[in-house]
Amino acid sequence: MNVNQALPIDVAVGILLKANGDVLLACRPEGKPFAGYWEFPGGKVEQDESVFDALKREFEEEVGVQILSADPWCGVEHVYPHAHVRLHFFISRAWKGEAQAREGQKLAWQGSVAVEPVLPATIPLLEWLDRIRYGEPL
Numbered sequence: 001m002n003v004n005q006a007l008p009i010d011v012a013v014g015i016l017l018k019a020n021g022d023v024l025l026a027c028r029p030e031g032k033p034f035a036g037y038w039e040f041p042g043g044k045v046e047q048d049e050s051v052f053d054a055l056k057r058e059f060e061e062e063v064g065v066q067i068l069s070a071d072p073w074c075g076v077e078h079v080y081p082h083a084h085v086r087l088h089f090f091i092s093r094a095w096k097g098e099a100q101a102r103e104g105q106k107l108a109w110q111g112s113v114a115v116e117p118v119l120p121a122t123i124p125l126l127e128w129l130d131r132i133r134y135g136e137p138l
Helices: 051-063 123-133
Strands: 009-016 023-027 042-044 066-079 084-096 106-110
Touching: 009 023, 009 051, 009 066, 023 051, 042 051, 051 066, 051 084, 066 123
Parallel strands: 009 084
Antiparallel strands: 009 042, 023 106, 066 084
16 A cells, blocks of 8 residues: 555654743654654554543653643644654643653754754644744734
């Protein structure tokens, strides 16, 4: 089956948003598709798991942070060469713990996003996110 015809894989994605507007980005580690690209942390939703539960699980597994609350923000579908994904973005301003690279990935807190390259599905969201972070109208 062609990846374009496959049912999308649901992925929970979290944006940790500090009071100063900084957000956490993770660099995809070697051995994963798009290794070296920066993204917001998250991962696949397992069968019989809610998207929010997946978000909480992935953040504990990947970056050692417990999400206390998060607001659904937007959804994006993107077809990569290796997978068709449906990304469910959440913004969290309340979490417990300090971010740690538990999967060998690099982590970076960013004001205006300066790391490169950024995953293609994430790029269009950066301008919208800046409007939220800096109080501009959408």
